[in-house]
Amino acid sequence: MNIAASTEIICFLILGSIVILGSLGVVLLKNIVYSAFLLGGVFMAVAGLYLLLNASFVAAAQVLVYVGAVNVLILFAIMLVNKKETLKPIKGLQIRKILSGSICLGLLILLIRVDITTPWPLPGPVSIGEQATERIGEHLFTDYLLPFELASVLLLMAMIGAIVLARRDVFSTDIETGNNAGQELIEKSNAPLIIDKTS
Amino acid sequence: MLEIGASFITAQASAAPGELLNLALNAGTVAPEGVVLVAMIATLLVDLAGEKVAARWVPPICYLGLGTSLILLAFQWNAPLEPSFLGAFLSDKLAIAFRAVVALSTLLSLLISWRYAEQGGHPVGEYAAILLAATLGAMLLCGATDLVSVFVSLETLSVASYLLSGYMKRDARSSEAALKYLLVGSAAAAVFLYGASLLYGISGTTSLQGIGDALLNSPTPLAALSLVFVLATVAFKIAAVPFHQWTPDVYEGSPTPVVAFLSVGSKAAGFALAVRILVGCFGAFDSQWKLLFTVLAVLSMTLGNVVALAQTSMKRMLAYSSIGQAGFVMIGLVCGTEDGFAAMVLYMAAYLFMNLGAFACIILFSIRTGSDRISDYAGLYQKDPLITLGLSLCLLSLGGIPPMFGFFGKIYLFFAGWADKQYLLVIVGLVTSVISIYYYISVIKMMVVKEPYEASEVVKSYPLIQWKTIGLPPLRIALMTCVFVTAVGGILSNPIFQWANNTVLGTPFLQEAIALSGDKLLG
């Protein structure tokens, strides 16, 4: 085994353990701020794995979009809704966690089993390596042109919608009659959708 | 057709850069979607001029865009069939039929939403724009033949639906519905993507046709696993039991016109996706997915119709009834015969009119009274005969009472199921139909049979009927159109039968699947 191969294996093991431990931290830690920072670490480690797979463009996109945008967005979300909440204890929560844990474990064993037993058609075609970025560009303007254009509509719509929902005050009168409007459903609530146990 | 993109890319490597622009994209097939996109952008631009201007000009822009889109779809009907965007989109007759259903459902949902949005004090410009974006996603989903286009169009539809269901932002019910929908929907999308990534791994391609061919050659356990993943997501989109948990809460919390769109347009797109993926791609796992879908259909019909009996809110009742209706449509999908697919298309068309008609009536009622409780409808026929008549006809049609449109759709489904020896499905369908008739009739009884002194408080203080307010005339047009088609469509259903059959005949991949299953029966 040459040096390049052993370096690759070591890198994979380190990055892989960061991904696993980090993601466990994301779902298990009590303090959600730690979880958010660990999530950033997981995203960075995944970007490192993409570099190992010879995909520098996607690795850059991963860092820019996931770490730079999604993770920051999540941190903002935490800061905006960070009221100290004492969660009401729920009966059978432990049992539920163990039960769902065993289901997930079963799913994991199933997935790993098929991952190992499937006869992958290896080795595939020779990797184009550094020309990947050009090839992605070619794809985006030929056979993936339709989803590419649609993605721009999706982003535009998500931006407008997010602004409309998060904006605090817009006019709230019925513009035809001038009556005040509550920006609520017209149907009055029959029974609360959530039973508020605090009040 | 399978590897157009791939062969092009490899040829491209040696070509001069300028030749990239001389592609045969065949982009004319998405002209109907293009018109919807133009309408969406025009809506947003008009909206910049202020709410008054928007309320005046947004509706005609939307009508114009969707109407043009429908006309363009009609022109495509007899056009020669060629894959466009190098295999990312295919405008076969099935796609055209379902795109027409989606566009029509948006048009009718918009007609019934203006007054509702204005009365709640909501900006109509952005509302219309997001709904048009959802339509765009749903229409492209109906014809997408590549996993990437399927995913992006599915997400466009989903993200727009999340935004729409949270649109009444001062109302906790609406925000909560949106959050639930978002979390469940994103999780479903992630599961779908996991299945899609496994399919890509097995076949090394993202085109559905290529994946279908690869699965035919090597049906491995991995393929079965990805089938389960993909099927779960499709079942989520069409709200089949046990993936229906989000439906009642989302339907109750969302603005009613949005519910109308979700229950028809979004569901139609989901069925188009189901046909394209299951029939076109998982042909090798024919008996497996049919078995799974049989179970889903039986559960949906039973649970949807039985639980609907116990509802007190009209919106919630229609939510459960729509779960049951999805179960009926699945019978056609499970059959996999020519009649089965045709019955599915026909029932979707019938469902479009009868369900939107029912929603138009309950929206009108809630605009006038601010209630959607079933008991508040008591004695309505003396105050508002139009709502009473319209709602009665639509509910009778949903229940499958003879001269209505829904009856013919349902009988065709059962006929197709019986011919294909799906006795269990047909019997469950018949029994649950009877149950559904019971709760539909009990609403009608509530409206019609009560004496004047038995009328509910809401009906006793019913406002004077007037149609002057802007936004109400379109609602009346939509209501009357839907009720008229529901009532007359059954009697004049022959051309629609023809249309549904032509849809199946003009769709190559359905014909292949039918021929394949016919061979199996003979051999």
Add this chain to the structure above:
Amino acid sequence: MLIESSEAVSLPAYLILASLLFCIGVWGLINSRNAVRVLMSIELMLNAVNLNLMSFSSYLDGELIRGQVFTVFVITVAAAEAAVGLAILLSLYRNRVTVDMESFNLLRW
């Protein structure tokens, strides 16, 4: 690139890592009581999918790398979804002043 050949680590190793990440995401999705944490779990699941796609793309489809393009789309859509999720969460928080999933999770018949 640092390493020329990518044969030292085998394809199943990447796939197993992705399955682990996916299952952790699923567990977090089911058990988190904080709505923000649920959003984070969904991001973990999407990253598992991306890892799957990228390793298939590198090992089995090295010439056309369609998996990489797919991943770019998934990243784009995930960003849009996160933004919409945050907006909805904020508007819900204004109405209800809680992010506890248990108080939203009232499934009624």
